[in-house]
Amino acid sequence: MDVQTFDSGFSKREFVVTVEDGSYPQNIKFELLKDKTTLIDGYQQGDQIKVSFNIRGNEYNGKYYNNLVAWRVERAGAAVAAAVPPPPQMQDSAPTPPPGFGNAPDDGTDLPF
Helix, strand or coil: CCCEECCCCCEEEEEEEEECCCCCCEEEEEEEEHHHCCCCCCCCCCCCEEEEEEEEEEEECCEEEEEEEEEEEEECCHHHHHHCCCCHHHHHCCCCCCCCCCCCCCCCCCCCC
């Protein structure tokens, strides 16, 4: 949706994500606030995305409202896998056990302390 700017200078933008849930897809509305309103500019309808968000709630005249405020939007799958490299010991080979490990007789008292 388009960015909404209010008289106070506050701006927000809403967008909807459809979550496939078997036979009943769920349409979830998120908000982008202030400088985050441009986070979805590079996405098209139908793109698979991952949304990081906070849940906000308030009460007004005895009614309660919840908002899902997004603070990060990224492409699903590829961005997450590329951002986290495997630990160094997983890249080369299995880690070397500490000296003396596995050399003690098996007397049933193999507690580490």
